[in-house]
Amino acid sequence: MKTFILPLVEHTTFSQGNVGGKGSSLLWLVKNGFNTAPGFIITTEAFREFIRSAGMExxxxxxxxxxxxxxxxxxxxxxxxxxxxxRVAVRSSMVGEDGVVSSFAGQLDTLLNIEGAEAAIQAVRACWMSMFNERFRNYLSERNAKNNLAMAVIVQQMVEAKAAGVAFSADPISGEDVVIIEGTTGLGDVVAGGTVNPDRWVVDSQNNIVESIQNSQTSPALTRAQVQELAAIMRKVALKANSPQDVEWAWDGNNFILLQARPITSLAGKDVYSSKFVSEMVPGLIKPLVWSTTTSAITQNVFAHVFDELLGTGKVDASKLMKRIHSRVYANVTLLGKACEQLGLP
Structure with missing residues (x-):
């Protein structure tokens, strides 16, 4: 029997082929105990049947x-x-969307503040239609991706957001072990879409705010306590997912609501660095001269030999074992993880 509607609840059984990438991510968040907005998913079965009813390609x-x-x-x-x-938000959720290799963020339609059953049905149709727009076809062509005509649609209650935005559980460029949060007052679609200059915070592995940039004209979108609360949530999401995550969030005045989560595609296949344990051995700020004459030499002459013993001679580039980022020392936890696997450690 075909299933056209699935509720966004913990016990829902699903596959990505049935609910798409974004739908799969939302159900994963629900099953792992994170706050999301109530709603339901119109499955890919409904889309396929709609297309078949046309009787033509x-x-x-x-x-x-x-x-x-x-x-x-x-x-x-x-x-x-x-x-x-x-009032609801209606969002497309394509099969293969929000995966590790390619994120379709911004390519498919999202409609906000939809009210009434008829308006919701038309919004669903608009999402389905967006799969055939020229922008999306060009996006697929540029990445040699296939349009396999499978889309689900997510319908969720609108969050009465006091503030909203995006957050990364690691620096999406360097892979540095920090949480980066960007936000503005009101709805966060303008942040995700890049149409406003948001407030920005960087939170280190000890949950200390190490950078704060306010671009809003009045008060910042979040208090320091709220920033630290969201950073802690981000680390939990990344830990559960076992990979760095890119999350859209909203603050409703009482709780953080996670609107979607996906792997940080720019870090796929890259090494991740952390200061969490190495900061105890090399605390504080490291000046360039100290780094070049002492710390870097120890890394290449001592630690490199240890990794050679564990992983095999010549398999580790010593220059990648540690990095100096913002004057602090960061260790390559990707290589450390490989060494632990070699030793049979968890």
Missing amino acids: IQDRDQLRNLPLPRHIEESIRQAYRNLGG
């Missing part, structure tokens, strides 16, 4: 504009919306 979005939804699918969406009620 779909080449562009205009062919879908006036194509009626099969009555049983329309009624399923209508009933699910009635059970949820109120």
Whole structure:
């Protein structure tokens, strides 16, 4: 029996092929105890049946504009919306989206503040149509990706956001072990879309705020305590996922609501560095002269030999064992993890 609607609840059984990348991520967040907005997912089965009802190959979005939804699918969406009620956000969730190699962020439609069953149905249609727009087709072509015509749609209650934005559990450029948070007051889609200059915080591995930049005209989007609370949540998400995460978040005045999470695609295959344990051996700020004459020499002449013994001679580039980032020493935890595996350690 085909399933057209799945609730966003802990006991829901799903596959990414049925709920798409974003839907899979949301259900994963729910199952792992993180706060998300209530809602439901219209599965890829509904999309496929809608496409089949056209009786022809779909080449562009205009062919879908006036194509009626099969009555049983329309009624399923209508009933699910009635059970949820109120204003909702309607977002596309494509199979393969938000994966490690390629993120489709910003390429498919999201519609906010939708109210009423009829408006929700039209918003779902708009999401399906976005799969056939020129921008998305060009995006796929540039990455040699395949458009396999499988999209789910997520419908969630709108969060009455006091502040919202994006956060990274590691520096998406260097892989440094810090949490980077960007946010603004109100809805966070302007931050994710790059249309505003947000407030920005950097939080180190000890949950200390080491950088704070306020771009808002009045007060910052979050207090220091809220920044530290969100940073702690980010580390929990990354720990559960076993990979650095890129998260969209909202603050409703009482709690942080996670709107989606995905791997940081820019770090796929890259080594990750952390100061968590090495800071006890090499504390404080390291000046360039000390780094070049002492710390770097110890790294290459001592630690490199240890890794050679564990992983095999010549398999480790000594220059990658440690780095000096913002005047502090960071160790390559990716290589450390490989060494632990070699020794049979967890």
